[in-house]
Amino acid sequence: MEQRRFHVAVVGATGAVGQQMIQTLENKNFPVGTLTLLSSERSAGKKATFKGQEIEVQVAKPESFEGVDIALFSAGGSVSKALAPEAVKRGAIVIDNTSAFRMDENVPLVVPEVNEEDVKWHNGIIANPNCSTIQMVVALEPIRQAFGLKKVIVSTYQAVSGAGAQAIEELKAQSKAILNGEPFTPEILPVKSDRKHYQIAFNAVPQIDKFQDNGFTFEEIKMMNETKKIMHMPELQIAATCVRIPVITGHSESVYIEIEKEGVSAEDIKNILKNAPGVILQDDPTEQLYPMPADCVGKNDVFVGRIRKDLDRDDAFHLWIVSDNLLKGAAWNSVQIAESLLKLGLVK
Amino acid sequence: MEQRRFHVAVVGATGAVGQQMIQTLENKNFPVGTLTLLSSERSAGKKATFKGQEIEVQVAKPESFEGVDIALFSAGGSVSKALAPEAVKRGAIVIDNTSAFRMDENVPLVVPEVNEEDVKWHNGIIANPNCSTIQMVVALEPIRQAFGLKKVIVSTYQAVSGAGAQAIEELKAQSKAILNGEPFTPEILPVKSDRKHYQIAFNAVPQIDKFQDNGFTFEEIKMMNETKKIMHMPELQIAATCVRIPVITGHSESVYIEIEKEGVSAEDIKNILKNAPGVILQDDPTEQLYPMPADCVGKNDVFVGRIRKDLDRDDAFHLWIVSDNLLKGAAWNSVQIAESLLKLGLVK
The missing domain is CATH 3.30.360.10 (Dihydrodipicolinate Reductase; domain 2)
Incomplete structure (x- = not known):
């Protein structure tokens, strides 16, 4: 049986953490079917390489999340506040690397080695903690x-x-x-x-x-x-x-x-x-x-x-x-949360 | 009445702290009559400037301390262990910036803002604490x-x-x-x-x-x-x-x-x-x-x-x-101890 592959979006794809997210998805062989790279208008049009393929970075907007299974956000708190709910509305699970939702009592804050089970009660958004x-x-x-x-x-x-x-x-x-x-x-x-x-x-x-x-x-x-x-x-x-x-x-x-x-x-x-x-x-x-x-x-x-x-x-x-701080402190922990979601069968 | 001036020696005169000691003696207008600069054989012959005058650095040996009133040591613990007692024997008061004597119960360890009175019970050597x-x-x-x-x-x-x-x-x-x-x-x-x-x-x-x-x-x-x-x-x-x-x-x-x-x-x-x-x-x-x-x-x-x-x-x-760390942590604290000695009338 062929392994299911997922549509993953990286928001903030040109930033220090975003680049590590793309690299980590590749290194960890995460089952990516489609990879959508998103950023602000300023960085849109740049290209990034994933598994030997060049992908153009697009402007992040609500419609960007149509069909996305998992969206990794790392483009600053205001972007997450504006677009994470839009992604969730369109069926994506958001793993957010900003401080926007971390202390929200409806949002689990997860380090898989510590509290992996908390991903189970997510309501669309899971927060990635601060690197330190x-x-x-x-x-x-x-x-x-x-x-x-x-x-x-x-x-x-x-x-x-x-x-x-x-x-x-x-x-x-x-x-x-x-x-x-x-x-x-x-x-x-x-x-x-x-x-x-x-x-x-x-x-x-x-x-x-x-x-x-x-x-x-x-x-x-x-x-x-x-x-x-x-x-x-x-x-x-x-x-x-x-x-x-x-x-x-x-x-x-x-x-x-x-x-x-x-x-x-x-x-x-x-x-x-x-x-x-x-x-x-x-x-x-x-x-x-x-x-x-x-x-x-x-x-x-x-x-x-x-x-x-x-x-x-x-x-x-x-x-x-x-x-x-860019890997376990950010990109790797985010991808690890995505792995936990798959392992626990939480991605519909 | 003319202010009494003192014969001061700096041991380790070419090091990072030694150079700051010379500078601090000048900046603080310490009453130096004669300044003797001492070092290892390797650095001897170099010159340093004190109040516009060039002074040649000499090899430190027991006889170097004849006539010295105050000797500031900062040339490593082994040099202090070997030469500080020789300086004391010749009538100098040693202010030692190494760890050689700091925990010796016969040696006061002094930061003038904290325990200036401890200089009174010195037996020839006063230790300058670690910079941190x-x-x-x-x-x-x-x-x-x-x-x-x-x-x-x-x-x-x-x-x-x-x-x-x-x-x-x-x-x-x-x-x-x-x-x-x-x-x-x-x-x-x-x-x-x-x-x-x-x-x-x-x-x-x-x-x-x-x-x-x-x-x-x-x-x-x-x-x-x-x-x-x-x-x-x-x-x-x-x-x-x-x-x-x-x-x-x-x-x-x-x-x-x-x-x-x-x-x-x-x-x-x-x-x-x-x-x-x-x-x-x-x-x-x-x-x-x-x-x-x-x-x-x-x-x-x-x-x-x-x-x-x-x-x-x-x-x-x-x-x-x-x-x-080179000033209050070393050179300035040492010169400050020398000032305390003068203030308390402890230099014979």
Whole structure:
């Protein structure tokens, strides 16, 4: 019997994440029958290659979703808000990589290693979490299952590709300018739509997304709220500090946790993570083995190392978590949600 | 009456910190009568400029310290271990910027804003703390004085100049190679004397100094132990994760603290830091104002911002602390200790 093939649409096909989505659909051999590539008017007409075939990118509009089975959105929150309901109206299931619907209680927020079952109660839209959230919950969920989880404090070291293709170009151009002693004007980072822009090359910028009234940035609030929703832990104590650093791809996180169980060793944590889905343990101080963003680029896994028991508290541990923010943090997690839909027979 | 002038020696005069020491002695108009510049054989013969005068760097040996009043050491732990006692024997007071004597109970470890009085019980050697420790305790001590301090969890974002002039060159050369698509071979970072070396350009490396048996690096242990000693808080709960990022100068720190007092607001913390010695508060989310390493270079102060009250605990706060690791983190703190010695009349 021939395997059923699906009509897939990628919205935001020319962006940093959209390009990785097309690549991931190909690499993972997702059963694509037709691939529709959509974008804003500005990028329409460009071409992308899928399995050796050139496909022209078209302007995204409501009618674009006629006959589409699965639509992967990654073109910004306002595009998702306008067009995701239109896609759903036409029978598509939307997997949305923006923050537009993530905290909507009618929309599941899914990381398949953590809460795959949540795709079952979707109402047309399934949200893909924030990149920095995804890699953290993939590492924390197996620890929670084994030992319980009470508290998380995370400081991030985030790559510029999380802010899109223009931010990548800005980091490269600025780095060159500084190395050559030439002038430059920051225009994209930290937040394109915010009023002030700062140097990112050879700098560290403690602002990702806009500030909220409580002094946290929206990126920090996203990490805190999304983690609670994905892990089904409204009572989890969690705080984030999100920082952009001059790395092109690969987010890193320094994470402190307090667990429920007493008497757990760092070795126990390592043993759990060694066999956890989607996780690769890289932790051997005697061999200077630990995860780094430069090593994780192009890989789908979440890498964990530097696992230490806190010297003051029996229930506390420190971890260092790294992953490719464009893959597990975005494109791969979205395609993985699509795979979960097929596996669970949810695409009509 | 003419002001007394002192014979000052700088050991490690050609290094990244040594050069800043010479500059800081000049900028702060320290009462230098004679300036003796010392180094290893490899660098001897080079020249440095102090107040418009060229001074030749000489090979450091025991006899170099005859007649020296104050010797600033920053040439690595083994040089300090060998030569600091020789300098003391000849009547000099040593201010040592290496880790050689920091945890020696006969040696005061001093950050003048925090524990200036400790210089009084010196026995010839006063230790200058680790760069990442200094900037943190300058920000935490005023909070401790006002509200008490129970717990600290810090994740660092450290600049390569903390690893010396060769590390700066490596970051620049590697950055150029990567931007031009050329090959490169890491040879200095993360730790020159360790077995493996890794890319630092466009990367984040969670190793500073060598690993200890408990899985923490020596840099992390230094931060933890030195903070307790400087703040006179052997009971403080403290844990550090130290990470090198591609910044040339300026260490940043994401710090979580728990205090003793209840009912304190983020505004209360800001008010304390606004008037704290050596601290500049840079904290206004509405103006996107927060400290960044690129802004702190060449300044002696410790910059603090992103001050938020934890959303789960009434006694917990988050801070972002940035300072020039070569100045307050090294050269300026050493010269400041020398100033304390003069102020307290301790140089015979």
